[in-house]
Amino acid sequence: MEWIVIIGLIIYLIFERDRTNRLERELKELKQRIAPLHRPDPGAHVQGLPQDERRRAAGDSSMLPHPVSVSREKELKEKPSPFGPGKKPEPAVPRPVPAGGKAASVTSPRRSRSEWEQLIGGKWMNRVGAFALILGIGFFLKYAFDNNLIPEWMRVLIGFLAGAGLLIAGGRFSRKGLPIFAQGLVGAGIAVLYLSVYASFNFYHLVPQMAAFVGMSGVTVLAFQQAMRHHSLAVSLLGWTGGYLTPFLLSTGEAQSLGLLTYLALLTAGVLLVIAKREQWIVLLPLTFVATYLVFGFWRSEMFSADETGIALAFAVVYWGLFHGLDLFCWLKRVKSHAVIRRIVSAFNALFFTVIVYDLVSFEASDWTAAALLLIGMAYGGSFLMADRMKPFPKPIRGQLSQCLFIAAGLVVLATLDRFSGYTLTVLWGLEACLMAFWGISKKHRPLWLTALGLFGLIPLHLAYSAAANPIPVADFIPLFNMRAFASIATAGALGAGAYIYRRLKGTWRSVPTILHLLWCILLFVWLTGEVHQFFGKLMLEESGMRRQLLEIRQVWSIAGVWLAYALLLIRIGLVKKKPPLVFAGLGAMVFAFGTGFILGWFYDPIALYTPVLNVRFLMLALIALAVYLTGRWLRGEKKFHVKGLSIVISVVIGFVLFQMMTAETLDYYRQAAHLLEEQGASPEEIYRLSNREQLTLSMVWIFYSLALMAMGIWRRKQGARMMAFGLFGLTVLKIFLFDLSFLETLYRIISFIALGLILIGVSYVYSRYKGLFMPDDRKKAAE
DSSP: OOHHHHHHHHHHHOOOOOOOOHHHHHHHHHHHHHGGGGGTTTTTTTTOOOOOOOOOOOOOOSSSSSOOHHHHHHHHHHSTTTTTOOOOOOOOOOOOOOOTTTSSSSSOOOOOHHHHHHHHIIIIIHHHHHHHHHHHHHHHHHHHHHHHHHOOHHHHHHHHHHHHHHHHHHHHHHHOOOOOHHHHHHHHHHHHHHHHHHHHIIIIIIIIIHHHHHHHHHHHHHHHHHHHHHHHHHHHHHHHHHHHHHHHHHOOOOOOOOHHHHHHHHHHHHHHHHHHOOGTTTTOOOOOOOOHHHHHHHHHHHHHHHHGHHHHHHHHHHHHHHHHHHHHHHHHHTTTTTHHHHHHHHHHHHHHHHHHHHHHHHHHHHGGGHHHHHHHHHHHHHHHHHHHHHHOOOOOHHHHHHHHHHHHHHHHOOOOOOOHHHHHHHHHHHHHHHHHHHHHHHOOHHHHHHHHHHHHHHHHHHHHHHHHHHHHOOOGGGGTTTTTHHHHHHHHHHHHHHHHHHHGGOOGTTTHHHHHHHHHHHHHHHHHHHHHHHHHHHHTOOOOHHHHHHHHHHHHHHHHHHHHHHHHHHHHHHTTTTHHHHHHHHHHHHHHHHHHHHHHHOSSSSGGGGSSSHHHHHHHHHHHHHHHHHHHHHTTTTTTTTTTTTHHHHHHHHHHHHHHHHHHHHHHHHHHHHHHHHHHTOHHHHHHHHHHHHHHHHHHHHHHHHHHHHHHHHTTTTHHHHHHHHHHHHHHHHHHIIIHHSSSOOOOHHHHHHHHHHHHHHHHHHHHHHHGGSOOOHHHHHOO
């Protein structure tokens, strides 16, 4: 027992240093405030004079009149008083320094010699002397114990008497105005009582376990009572440590679940009650939270049995309710202090409680896990609604309420994830996201609409995962009437609704509606592509040979056609509804359709299935040209989208598509003819003559197409069309001079050159004869 007193002194020295420093600062400040009251009156020897006269006679310079310039005196008279007419400033009241706080001065004053003397003689020598005395007594007790001079029961009794004596002495010294010294004695007394109870059970086996448990619990209650009485955080920490170590110190290895969990609940409730009454002891909150869940986790992993699931769930609810109840109490009392620590503990309380409940419910009845998560979310949502009615709250409490709402929303999402899967989960998440976004925006609950925004970003990813994990068999595929189509359309609708809901956001969040619009446009684009691809895949199941090749061609061009129609629809809706994201998405889809036509539009394969003009390629290239023309016309009518040079770009694209269409049709016509000749066994001379006709025809097609562009440019006064005609004329000239002149027979050369020359001369005549058609009005006058 000799080390009992030593440990008490060490605890006292460690935990009371900060309070000693604080009280010394408060005492120093009080001395500075009362020092002027004890200043001697230098004019006291002048009897019979008023106080002011005595001070002047004593030479007090503060009572002498100060010379003030005339202008300064006038300024002081004319300057209005900040306290209003006829009012005088109230005397300044010194602001008290809060407990544990710092003085308002910038730098702490240095200790004087007297203060150093007081510190050494009054404090340090007290500590050293007490420590030496305790060591001496400890050595004496050790000598007595080693020689069996004191029996075991008397050793324990000495410990109890020493602890009680220290507590009584601490109370007396506290009443005498020595609180720091008293707190040290109380801390040492609590430590001695703890160790005495522990020694009576574990060392000497004088009392049964239940009696020792009751004794340790009583010491814990006494420790917190003494801590509240003496305003000592160190004593409370000592009681907290002893309280949470009691089950482990008195353990016999036998499982006593109900007693352990009940004791843990009572201890946690008591500590939280202390925290509610002493806000500055906030360090106890995270310590208590960690200790409570650690003890419960230890019990769950080491002593838990299957038939104790109900008990475990009940006590998990109790522990969660205690910490959440403290949050509710702080909200109702508008407690603003230590908001960050409270929010962290609250968040981890929700996390640990959810994990524990999910673990226990899934262990006993896995079908009820979603319901359990939903109930927890409803509890947090109900807490938020209850507290939200008592507005307004200060900013720190608003943050805690927002976190509570965020937890509720997250638990609802997790409950849906636990209960559903696949396309059903995607649809339900979309519905939940819309509801959360609408409520969050309308009620200005930022955590709610932020949760919905995160869910909006997760929905397309989950849809893609579901489509990859649950592919629809090709044989069972029904276009548009399948679960994937329903989920895709529902998700696109949810994203569109979200974009509409978030339209009221401002600042850095203004781009959210744009992103959501682009997401649903891309989603429908991908879905339409997949639908068309799988539709033709089903058609090709029982086909082979040339028929299958024809279906493959139609599949690619059908996908391009769907892209084109979708692009026109998006562009039109975007222009009518003034939604730029839809217009940009439509232009992107049109670029994909145009790219498909550019890559696949030059050759028809297999050539044996080619039909001049009446084929899917010709139709699609014509539709692409028409779509580009309509897009240009629509965009020219909108100032917001009409950019400089747009007409030229549209004209060039249409001209190129038509050029590709006529070139490809010409080449494929002769390719098919050559293929037929080869199948009939024609001679190389016949194939060579066919090749000459092909090149001549191609040159003529380019020439007449150039002429048509020139005619349209003159008729419609479109300089862009005329410039394209010039470019095509140049390309034709290069082909005739570089290719036709070298490889064609003489007759075909004559026809090519004569046709080209006549057309170029004709164009030159038109430009010379009707030059006024190609000049602006100001340049006409200059030419005349």
